[in-house]
Amino acid sequence: MATHYEAAVDTHGHTTDGHDDHAHAQGFVDRWFFSTNHKDIGTLYLLFSFVMVIIGAAISVGIRAELAVPGLQFVKPEFFNQLTTMHALVMIFGAIMPAFVGLANWMIPLQVGAPDMALPRMNNWSFWILPFAFLLLLSTFFVPGGAPAGGWTMYPPLMLQGGANVAMTIFAVHMMGISSIMGAINIIATVLNMRAPGMDLMKMPLFTWSWLITAFLLLAVMPVLAGAVTMLLTDKFFATSFFNAAGGGDPVMYQHIFWFFGHPEVYIMILPAFGIVSEIIPTFSRKPLFGYQAMVYAIAAIAFLSFIVWAHHMFTVGMPLGGEIYFMFATMLISVPTGVKIFNWVSTMWRGSLSFEAPMLWSIAFVILFAIGGFSGLMLAIVPADFQYHDTYFVVAHFHYVLVTGALFAIIAAIYYWWPKWTGRMYNETLAQVHFWWTLVFVNLLFFPQHFLGLAGMPRRIPDYNVVFADWNLVSSIGAFGMFVTPFFMFYVLWQSKRNGALAEARAWEGAKGLEWTVPSPAPHHTFTTPPVIRDGDLAHGDFAHMDYE
Amino acid sequence: MSKQQAARRRGVRRTVLVFAAVAVAIYAAFILSGVLSSGVLAGAGAP
Numbered sequence: 132m133a134t135h136y137e138a139a140v141d142t143h144g145h146t147t148d149g150h151d152d153h154a155h156a157q158g159f160v161d162r163w164f165f166s167t168n169h170k171d172i173g174t175l176y177l178l179f180s181f182v183m184v185i186i187g188a189a190i191s192v193g194i195r196a197e198l199a200v201p202g203l204q205f206v207k208p209e210f211f212n213q214l215t216t217m218h219a220l221v222m223i224f225g226a227i228m229p230a231f232v233g234l235a236n237w238m239i240p241l242q243v244g245a246p247d248m249a250l251p252r253m254n255n256w257s258f259w260i261l262p263f264a265f266l267l268l269l270s271t272f273f274v275p276g277g278a279p280a281g282g283w284t285m286y287p288p289l290m291l292q293g294g295a296n297v298a299m300t301i302f303a304v305h306m307m308g309i310s311s312i313m314g315a316i317n318i319i320a321t322v323l324n325m326r327a328p329g330m331d332l333m334k335m336p337l338f339t340w341s342w343l344i345t346a347f348l349l350l351a352v353m354p355v356l357a358g359a360v361t362m363l364l365t366d367k368f369f370a371t372s373f374f375n376a377a378g379g380g381d382p383v384m385y386q387h388i389f390w391f392f393g394h395p396e397v398y399i400m401i402l403p404a405f406g407i408v409s410e411i412i413p414t415f416s417r418k419p420l421f422g423y424q425a426m427v428y429a430i431a432a433i434a435f436l437s438f439i440v441w442a443h444h445m446f447t448v449g450m451p452l453g454g455e456i457y458f459m460f461a462t463m464l465i466s467v468p469t470g471v472k473i474f475n476w477v478s479t480m481w482r483g484s485l486s487f488e489a490p491m492l493w494s495i496a497f498v499i500l501f502a503i504g505g506f507s508g509l510m511l512a513i514v515p516a517d518f519q520y521h522d523t524y525f526v527v528a529h530f531h532y533v534l535v536t537g538a539l540f541a542i543i544a545a546i547y548y549w550w551p552k553w554t555g556r557m558y559n560e561t562l563a564q565v566h567f568w569w570t571l572v573f574v575n576l577l578f579f580p581q582h583f584l585g586l587a588g589m590p591r592r593i594p595d596y597n598v599v600f601a602d603w604n605l606v607s608s609i610g611a612f613g614m615f616v617t618p619f620f621m622f623y624v625l626w627q628s629k630r631n632g633a634l635a636e637a638r639a640w641e642g643a644k645g646l647e648w649t650v651p652s653p654a655p656h657h658t659f660t661t662p663p664v665i666r667d668g669d670l671a672h673g674d675f676a677h678m679d680y681e
Numbered sequence: 682m683s684k685q686q687a688a689r690r691r692g693v694r695r696t697v698l699v700f701a702a703v704a705v706a707i708y709a710a711f712i713l714s715g716v717l718s719s720g721v722l723a724g725a726g727a728p
Contacts, residue, residue, distance in 0.1 A: 249693045316700045324692040354704045358711030373715045380719040388711060 164259075167251035168656060169236045170553075175258050176233025177546070183225030183265065184618050190218040195577075195611035201598050211594035212280035213272070219283035220300075223400070224307045225265050227534065230542045231403040232257075232314050235342045238549060239318060241647035241654060242336045242671075244327025244663045249320035257313040264306035271296035282592065284389055285360065287374040287382050291367050298368065301360045308353040315349035318342055327646075329665035333427070336645050336671045337420065340427050341406025344434045348395045348402070351438070356392040359385060383448055390441035398437040400534060401501075402430055404541030405472060408494045410645070410671060411548050412476050415491035416483030417642040420671075422475040429468035429475075436465045446514050447521045455514045462512035469505055473498060488640070489563035493544035496571055497537060504532030507582065522592075525585025531578045543570075543621065550625065551639035555653035556632030562624045570617045577610025645671035 166172055194214050197205050206214065236254065240247055248254045271278040276294025279285065285304075291297065322335070322343045335343075362373040363385070372378025374385040405426075413420045420426060440462045446455055476498050485491070507529040511517050520526060551557050580603035585591075589600045596604065635652040649669055650658050682690075 250697065312701075312704050316697055316704075319700055320693045320696040323696055324689055350700055350704055351707060354708035355711050358708050358715070361708075361712060362715045371719070373719045378719075384715070384718060388715075 165255065167247070167255055169240050169247045169251070169254065170654060170656065172248075172251075172254050172258050173233045173236030173238075174553075176229045176236060176261075179258070179261060180226050180230035180233060180542075181618065181622070183221055183229065186269070187218055187221040187226050188615050188618060190214050190221065192611055192615050194218060195608040197594055198596070198604050199608035200605065201596055201601050203595055206594065208594045209280060210277065212282075212592065213278040215592050216279050216282055217269070217272070220268060220279075221265070222534075223283065223396070224304075225261075227400050227538050227542070228311065229261060231342075231345075231400070231538075232311075234338075234403065234407070234542070234545050234549075235314075235318055237553065238647060239321055239339050239342060240325070241552075241650065241658060242339045242645055243322060243325060243330050244646050244659045244665065245321060245325035246657065246660045248317050249325050250317045253313050254317055257310045257317065260306050260310040264303045264310070267299050267306070268303040271299050274299070284386075284393065285363065286389070287363060287366065287385050290363060291374075298364065301364045304360050305357055308357045311349050311353045315346040315353070318346040319350070322346075327659065327662040327665055330646075333424065334665070334667075334670055336406075337409035337423070337426055338403070338406035341402045341404075341409070341430055344430050345399050345402045348399050348434055348437065352392040352395045352399075355388060356396075359388045359392065362388075383445075386445050386448060387442065390444045391438075393444065394441040395434075395437040397530075397533070398433060400538045402434065404497065404501075404538050405430060407541045407545040407548075408476060408497050409472075411490045411494040411544055412479050412498075413671065414548075414640050414642040414644070415486050415488060415494075416480045417485075418479055418483045420475065421478035421481075422471070425471055426475055429471045432468040433465060436461065436468070440465065443512055443517070446517045459512055459514045463509060466505065466509055473502060484642075488547075488560060489558070489567055490544045490548035490640075492564065492567045493540050493547065496567070497540045497544065500532055500536030500540065500574075504529055504537055507532065520585060522590055523585035524581040524589045524591055527591050528578050528581035528585060531581070535578065536574055546621075546625075548640070549647070550628065551635030552647055552650075552652050552654055554629055554632070555635050555651075556628045557635050557639065558624055558628035558632055562620075562627070566617065566620050566624055569620070570614065573610045573613030573617070575610070577607055577614055580604075580606045580610075643671075644669065 162168075162171060163175065166175070193206065194211070197203070197211060197214075236248065239245075269278075274295040276296060279290065279293055279296045279300045281289035281293065285300070293300075322339060326335070332340075362371070365371040366373050366375055366380070372380035374380045374382045376382060409420055409426055440458060442450060442454060442458045443462045446458070450458075480495075487495075507525065511520055511526065511529060547558060547563060584600050584603050584607070587600065589596055589604075637651050638648040639652055640648075646659075646663060646665075646669060647654070649663065
């Protein structure tokens with residue numbers, strides 16, 4: 132089938148816009164350091180995220196090596212606390228968020244028929260802030276007093292007892308925040324202003340929808356984090372007492388402000404994953420997404436609810452009974468739109484013509500394992516039960532099921548799914564399946580026993596523990612060591628594909644729908660410089676009454 | 682520049698200005714809430 136993009140290519144293979152070869156004319160420095168191209172910047176984000184995954188995973192291997200058996204093995208307790216804090220900061224702000232931003236950069240202009248992001252130079256700036264922010268953050272390992280050790284939540288007064296790292300960490304967090312806010316504004320401006328004629332909001336692919344809503348979340352809460360850490364900074368260096376009880380301040384206020392940012396932040400890391408899975412499952416089920424509009428409204432509902440549940444992270448801090456009951460039920464309410472989404476993914480697969488290529492395997496694993504994280508979240512929402520679970524390994528298990536088998540699995544699914552579009556090459560399906568099954572086994576070995584440890588009372592953020600916890604800790608550590616090889620293996624699979632993979636067609640997957648599949652593979656350096664003609668049959672979702680599904 | 686491109690550019694500029702202002706306002710509002718609740722303005726600053 133000739134696509135409308137191919138129709139714009141003349142018989143000599145020249146495109147009518149004449150811009151597609153620009154990348155080849157650029158030098159290395161011009162292309163990668165001064166890039167304003169959404170695809171190149173997307174690639175930079177994804178590479179940066181990969182480096183951060185390796186660093187974060189290496190830190191976690193240090194943590195699990197220490198915890199493999201009782202007693203102190205390799206690190207001193209204060210350094211252990213630095214490891215847990217830095218692992219979280221690196222993984223959240225350096226790995227998961229930039230990976231989603233990279234995917235957004237690559238795919239949103241392609242999905243809405245835009246030639247690029249609305250603000251390409253700001254896009255470059257958004258990315259290039261990040262490496263400096265993380266150099267600054269990681270360099271705290273080498274300053275007197277070491278890296279921050281008060282947890283990624285940076286609660287005062289513990290955080291303020293740090294040494295030189297306090298100012299460095301706060302400045303790094305500010306830079307990450309500025310990068311995220313600029314990225315969010317760019318995405319909102321792109322989606323609201325750059326859609327091709329005919330690409331109505333309710334025809335947009337779910338991934339773009341999920342990112343539009345995520346961008347609003349980012350815009351609303353990153354300034355809150357910036358405000359909180361600014362006040363920390365002035366408390367530390369300018370003698371203010373925002374969070375210092377001795378000076379009339381309130382340390383609990385910091386916790387409220389932090390979690391007003393922190394809970395939506397959790398959804399910032401999962402809503403784009405919902406969008407990705409909503410792209411992949413219909414493709415490999417060869418059916419339209421079940422309940423497209425309900426999916427959009429469910430994401431919006433989850434985003435709204437994420438603003439009004441923050442204090443469920445603070446039940447044990449103390450609050451009026453009415454507050455506890457309100458935050459408990461408000462939190463439980465989130466399971467309604469989340470349940471809608473899981474129901475719709477399963478219904479999309481129901482009686483579909485399923486095939487199980489790697490992106491689909493990762494997506495199905497996402498649905499099942501993310502649901503486990505959701506259920507343990509429901510358990511944690513129950514106030515009296517939370518008094519038992521709080522600050523135990525049950526919480527660690529819960530949020531790793533949400534963020535690793537949830538967010539990270541969706542990112543990996545997206546990379547396998549869109550890789551042929553990015554590179555023009557198919558990956559080796561057998562190797563990708565080995566990658567999947569290996570990861571599935573070890574990720575569950577790593578995190579599932581942590582539920583048992585938490586329920587048995589093992590506290591989090593400790594370098595040593597009672598011998599009764601020894602067995603499951605060893606199992607968990609074996610899982611961590613097995614998991615550590617997976618990013619390297621994935622890199623090998625992709626490297627081998629880039630060098631020797633079979634050539635990919637424009638529509639790399641038989642059931643794939645959406646504008647991105649109407650451009651050649653690999654996607655030319657510049658696409659949609661002339662707005663495409665939107666044909667309902669090309670669209671992934673939306674007005675599928677006119678689509679040609681049998 | 683076509684009329685359509687000019688309209689698109691105006692739209693982008695307006696969107697950016699509005700949302701950048703929102704971000705700055707939220708930042709300022711949370712610090713102001715901290716200032717007010719810590720009693721700094723009432724003279725209850727750190728010793």
